[in-house]
Amino acid sequence: MAGIFISICVILILGVGTLFVFERRLLKTSLLERVVLVFSTGLLMLISIFILLF
Amino acid sequence: MKKIVQTIKKQWAQVLAVFVFIFFIGSRLWMYVRYGAAGFGYDTGIYRHYIRGYFERFGDNTIEPFGFSSFSNALHFLGNSTDNILFFWYMFIGVILGILFYTVVQLYTKNKNTALIAFILFSTSIVQFEFFWWFYYRNTLGLFFVLLSFIFLYYRSYLLILTLLVIGTIHPLSLIPIGLMLIIQCIFDKEKRTYLFISGGVALFAILLLNIQEIKGYASLLFQKDVYVDDLAKQNEGEFTGQFISLAFYVRVAFIYIIFGLLGVVYYFKKYKELGLFLVINAILFALGILFYRRFIIFFDIAALFFASVFLSHLLEKSKQSQYVKVVSILFFALLFFQQIRYIADKRPLVRPLDVRNVESIDQLISSDAYILTINSHYAPWLQGFTTKDIIAPGMFEHDQWTFSQWEQFWYSPYSEDRLSLLALYSKDIYIFIGDKDRTFISILESDEHFIPITAYLWRVSL
Helix, strand or coil: CHHHHHHHHHHHHHHHHHHHHHCHHHHHCCHHHHHHHHHHHHHHHHHHHHHHHC | CHHHHHHHHHCHHHHHHHHHHHHHHHHHHHHHHHHHHHHCCCHHHHHHHHHHHHHHCCCCCCCCCCCHHHHHHHHHHCCCCHHHHHHHHHHHHHHHHHHHHHHHHHHHHCCHHHHHHHHHHHHCCHHHHHHHHCCCHHHHHHHHHHHHHHHHHHHCCCCHHHHHHHHHHHCHHHHHHHHHHHHHHHHHCCCCHHHHHHHHHHHHHHHHHHHHHHHHHHHHHHHHCCCCCCCCCHHHHHHCCCCCCCHHHHHHHHHHHHHHHHHHHHHHCCCCHHHHHHHHHHHHHHHHCCCCHHHHHHHHHHHHHHHHHHHHHHHHHHCCCCHHHHHHHHHHHHHHHHHHHHHHHHCCCCCCHHHHHHHHHHHHHCCCCEEEEECCCCCHHHHHHHCCCEEEECCECCCCCCCHHHHHHHHHCCCHHHHHHHHCCCCCEEEEECCHHHHHHHHHHHCCCCEEEEECCEEEECC
């Protein structure tokens, strides 16, 4: 359970951070779209980091 | 009570959305809740093997590259167990996939009702349920990031580079239809040309730079496709098709909305060019019958669901004064739900939950390094994933040393010596797993003193 919680937190932080830095306009969308974008982008960043580093 | 009914009437769309969402979650969780680890398709065991194995050898550069491990290792690194990654994250991403599809439709059509219809069609699509049930984890992630790519494409965001990179790394097959769609758009759409050229070019360069070994593997498989080894087990031929549903099955379960999807393409192709192209490309790729062609049905179906929802939404909007149309549409959607409920309720697992529990107990029964032999390839993926032993299975994995005719000898020969001479080819101890589907083989084991029963499902070979 802790792993799931930590992962979701990390993914959301990565998502918000990425969108804030690179695509701030995407944070000005509707609530559902914003949540989906934050999570999806966060997961995208997490996987990308592992692809690039390892 | 009257007030509640009035509120529901006023906010019917929100109420319906909540109902559909609950239904959708239920459809994705049902098989796992009912059957546990046996509730999904074959690939469950194979992915468990990969998730565990690639994390155990994290940082080992000699291991064969496997893009999916970037996803599984990342989650492992954050404290998820193998089974969390296998089940929780798969089901979680499966649910988010539905919401992502809703978001894509709403974004492109600017219409919440169209998006709601799309979500209803997605939730009640037997094809999408089958795709989820078959446990094509990489393909699911591929579809997830394809949908995200459509969102970034809409906003002309250069984050598209990363989605293409991830798709190309985790599931290169998923990159083909969206890659072709973007290439065609790049050629014909002057407005987006520079953006697509940069995004696609950088992504392609990165994929080739970071994942060339895996791409080479796929390319060599493509050239081997026409070469059949005589003794390959029959299921290996199926592997080259992508092992998903056939066209006949697809038409049978999806005809109820394909017609609307095709009408939607005819009427609204110009308005939604990207998705129209995506649908046509996937149809062509399927028709060509190239390597893993059945997997393109999944993407075709997504695009068909999009256009079906667009067509239905416009039809209902134009006919909203007609009571007759309202009644027919309610019956139509009720039929979709009924069809899906019936399909899922009748769905049976490939192996019994008890067989999977038996497989899970094997490591505790056998402490030594030994082979587990299964006479039935049905159990092979579960043995591979839920034990730490090397698996011998007909025509599967790397330890099988027998040809197909030798397997036939092992299964059917009336002579014990034939079986024993085949087993003597292996250097380690061998244990034979007997699942529910193999009960008839027990009489052969019982009649030969070289096979010693450990449990009802596990026999030791004594040569």
